[in-house]
Structures are given as structure tokens and as C-alpha cells.
Amino acid sequence: MTTPTAPAAEAPTWPTAKCNDDGCSADIIWARTNAGKAMPVDAVPVDNGNVLLRPWPGRDEPEAHVVNMPERFDAPRYTSHFVTCPAAASFRRPRRAVRRSV
Numbered sequence: 001m002t003t004p005t006a007p008a009a010e011a012p013t014w015p016t017a018k019c020n021d022d023g024c025s026a027d028i029i030w031a032r033t034n035a036g037k038a039m040p041v042d043a044v045p046v047d048n049g050n051v052l053l054r055p056w057p058g059r060d061e062p063e064a065h066v067v068n069m070p071e072r073f074d075a076p077r078y079t080s081h082f083v084t085c086p087a088a089a090s091f092r093r094p095r096r097a098v099r100r101s102v
């Protein structure tokens with residue numbers, strides 16, 4: 001019997017991690033912007049996300065592309081975890097996270 005070796009994946013899967021902030025244990029993907037900054041994104045793509053993840057040769061982490069018109073891209077769209085994390089204040093300067101209305 002033959003075993004299929006390469007199941008067709010619709011989208012690449014990235015290593016996930018847990019946000020370890022107090023009160024948040026969301027699954028996140030650590031990506032890196034082309035400026036070299038680490039950027040956590042929610043592990044689950046969403047329709048109104050504005051971050052595209054692309055394979056980054058030689059690295060485990062994907063490259064994050066923030067795009068202005070995400071609906072133009074036929075690819076899973078992610079959201080910066082800075083936006084959705086209830087503990088986002090600990091990521092950057094104290095400031096209320098602005099939640100997108102759904």
C-alpha cells in the first residue's frame with residue numbers, strides 16, 4: 001500500500017507559542033518584520049487581518065508583511081497580537097489597546 005507523503009496544505013503552518021502574559025494564554029505565532037523586529041500575531045487567521053505571513057528561507061519564523069488592503073491578497077490574513085492581547089500594555093508603552101469593532 002502506498003502512503004501519500006505530501007498532503008496538500010492550503011497554507012503553510014507556522015510554529016505556535018503561547019502568549020505568556022498574565023491573563024492571556026492565546027496561541028500566537030512569532031513572526032519577524034522585514035525591519036527585523038519580532039512581532040507576535042494571533043495564530044488564527046481572521047477576515048479583517050492585515051498581516052500576511054511568508055516563509056522566510058533559513059528561519060523557522062515567518063516574515064510578517066503588514067498590508068493596507070489585505071482583501072486584495074488571496075492568503076490567510078493574521079492580526080497583530082498587540083491588537084488583541086488583553087495584556088498588550090506589557091508589550092509596549094502603557095496605552096489602551098484599541099480593539100477593532102467586529
Ligand SMILES: [Zn+2]
Pocket residue numbers: 019020021024025026081084085086087088
Ligand atoms: Zn496575549
